[in-house]
Amino acid sequence: MKxxxxxxxxxxxxxxxxxxxxxxxxxxxxxxxEPVLQLALEEMSQTKKTLQxxxxxxxxxxxxxxxxxxxxxTRPRPARGYRLVSALxxxxxIGVLVLDFGRFFMIGAMAPAAPKEVMLEAVSDSVVEAxxxxxxxxxxxxxxxxxxxxxxxxxxxxxxxxxxxxxEAVEEGESVGFSQEAESKSTEEGSTDTxxxxxxxxxEEADVEELVLPSQTFTPDITRTPVPPxxxxxxxxxxxxxxxxxxxxxxxxxxxxxxxxxxxxSFGIATWVIRRKRS
Amino acid sequence: MMDLxxxxxxxxxxxxxxxxxxxxxxxxxxYNQAYRIIGEPDAAADATQEAFISAYKKLHTYRxxxxxxxxxxxxxxxxxxxxxxxxxxxxxxxxxEGDDGEEMESASWLEDTSEKPEDTLMRRELSExxxxxxxxxxxxxxxxxxxxxxxxxxxxTAAEVIDRPLGTVKSRLARARNxxxxxxxxxxxxxxxGLRHVGEV
Numbered sequence: 001m002k003x004x005x006x007x008x009x010x011x012x013x014x015x016x017x018x019x020x021x022x023x024x025x026x027x028x029x030x031x032x033x034e035p036v037l038q039l040a041l042e043e044m045s046q047t048k049k050t051l052q053x054x055x056x057x058x059x060x061x062x063x064x065x066x067x068x069x070x071x072x073x074t075r076p077r078p079a080r081g082y083r084l085v086s087a088l089x090x091x092x093x094i095g096v097l098v099l100d101f102g103r104f105f106m107i108g109a110m111a112p113a114a115p116k117e118v119m120l121e122a123v124s125d126s127v128v129e130a131x132x133x134x135x136x137x138x139x140x141x142x143x144x145x146x147x148x149x150x151x152x153x154x155x156x157x158x159x160x161x162x163x164x165x166x167x168e169a170v171e172e173g174e175s176v177g178f179s180q181e182a183e184s185k186s187t188e189e190g191s192t193d194t195x196x197x198x199x200x201x202x203x204e205e206a207d208v209e210e211l212v213l214p215s216q217t218f219t220p221d222i223t224r225t226p227v228p229p230x231x232x233x234x235x236x237x238x239x240x241x242x243x244x245x246x247x248x249x250x251x252x253x254x255x256x257x258x259x260x261x262x263x264x265x266s267f268g269i270a271t272w273v274i275r276r277k278r279s
Numbered sequence: 280m281m282d283l284x285x286x287x288x289x290x291x292x293x294x295x296x297x298x299x300x301x302x303x304x305x306x307x308x309x310y311n312q313a314y315r316i317i318g319e320p321d322a323a324a325d326a327t328q329e330a331f332i333s334a335y336k337k338l339h340t341y342r343x344x345x346x347x348x349x350x351x352x353x354x355x356x357x358x359x360x361x362x363x364x365x366x367x368x369x370x371x372x373x374x375x376e377g378d379d380g381e382e383m384e385s386a387s388w389l390e391d392t393s394e395k396p397e398d399t400l401m402r403r404e405l406s407e408x409x410x411x412x413x414x415x416x417x418x419x420x421x422x423x424x425x426x427x428x429x430x431x432x433x434x435x436t437a438a439e440v441i442d443r444p445l446g447t448v449k450s451r452l453a454r455a456r457n458x459x460x461x462x463x464x465x466x467x468x469x470x471x472x473g474l475r476h477v478g479e480v
Contacts, residue, residue: 005453012453016427018434047460051428054409055402059310060324063331064299070335 003040011041015048079274086267093260100253283346291338298335301346306331308347308430309354315425316358318414322365323358330357345436352440355422362418404469412462419443420455427452 003011013019014027031038283304289297309330314323334353341349413421419441426437427448438448 005450008457009450009453012456013434013449016434018449043460044456047456047463048428050405050463051409051424051459052431053405054315054429055406056307057311057314057406059307059327060320062303063306063310063324063328064302065295065331065335067295069328069332070295 003037007037008040008044011037011044015041015045079271082267082271082274086264086271089260089264089267093257093264096253096256096260100257103253287338287341287346290335295335298338302331305347305350309350312351312354312425312430313358313361315410315413315429316355316418316422317362317365318410319365322361326354326357326361329361330354333357348432348436348440351426351430351432352442355426355440358422359418404466408463408466408469411466412459415462416455416458420451420458423448423451424455424459428456 010019010023010027014024019027031041283301286297286301290301306327310323310327313326313330314320317323317326330350330353333356334350337353413425416424422441423437426432426440427434432440434445434448434452437452438445441448
């Protein structure tokens with residue numbers, strides 16, 4: 001019959017008189033009925049007696065204290081303090097590094113875009129201006145061409161283009177009837193009208209056409225008021241720009257990392273040296 | 280001769296000599312406790328010294344009651360610190376080196392030389408056998424069995440010293456005794472005549 005752990009605990013407690021009355025009665029009854037339990041108790045009792053006879057050892061020295069031993073200053077407090085400071089600085093360094101890397105990953109991605117935007121802002125006006133200049137010139141050119149056309153048309157009407165322009169320009173209203181009339185008239189080469197009448201008619205036609213020139217539909221204001229060139233950003237000479245770039249920027253994170261790293265290593269070494277000396 | 284309580288009061292007032300009187304009264308108990316737990320004389324001496332220094336500094340935390348159990352609690356903590364420190368370092372041999380540079384085979388440097396040679400031999404062998412078996416127990420089991428069976432504390436005081444519940448003390452003590460019984464069986468020829476049937480049941 002195997003004795004359970006619980007039985008061993010009961011026997012051990014019974015041996016030391018640490019059982020309550022109910023447990024005591026129970027174990028005593030079992031001891032009467034179970035010889036295996038009784039023998040186990042005997043074994044444990046002998047073990048206890050053996051341990052109780054353990055010889056007392058002579059002390060190798062007296063352990064009386066001297067004032068230096070309890071003086072506080074002689075205790076290994078500095079090593080503990082250094083170790084604590086070193087650990088603290090290491091934790092802070094890790095924290096700063098994490099923040100620094102976080103900043104790098106979060107803002108670092110945006111950092112290259114910022115200068116580009118600034119540069120674009122700086123040059124946008126001039127670039128837009130430069131881009132718009134040809135258009136303005138084109139528009140002015142159109143305007144002049146329109147004027148020339150109008151003048152030539154007024155002076156010497158072209159038989160083929162004038163009606164077409166008139167048809168484009170005047171689509172509704174009374175002018176339609178007029179243009180149709182003009183068209184019909186222009187097709188009659190060999191008519192009996194006088195040259196003066198024709199000139200008058202073409203003059204009227206040209207007047208109508210002046211109202212709907214193509215250039216007027218494109219940029220009507222340009223024809224009236226010339227747009228002054230917008231102010232352009234004045235860039236300094238290259239040397240000045242490079243001088244600005246060369247100004248060293250002190251990153252507080254770098255400074256903290258250097259200070260904490262140096263401190264952690266220094267205090268760690270100091271702790272190691274002190275402990276090594278003591279041991 | 281001053282009473283223990285008077286010595287404690289004077290020590291609290293900063294009288295180191297009074298505390299040294301207390302040390303002289305308890306140093307054998309403390310050293311034996313430390314030696315049986317750690318198993319190495321040098322480490323036990325270090326732990327004992329540390330325990331007395333700590334006791335002097337923490338004397339204001341003593342609130343009356345058994346001074347012995349209060350002191351043993353401090354010793355147990357000092358032993359645990361020393362035990363952990365020794366575990367991190369290379370093992371120091373149990374037996375010191377003799378003049379010829381070889382390890383001495385027994386802890387004879389700790390023996391009482393006033394005994395008869397036969398008694399000295401018997402004590403040494405018994406001490407070695409018990410220490411051998413104690414060293415094979417886990418640290419907490421060893422501490423409990425030393426407190427109860429060697430120092431003679433009751434369960435409640437032992438539980439207070441190691442800061443564990445009473446049930447833990449009961450179960451660990453039973454297991455420790457059971458393991459010691461099996462271990463001591465191998466040394467039965469070394470045990471005193473009346474104890475040689477240990478483990479035969």
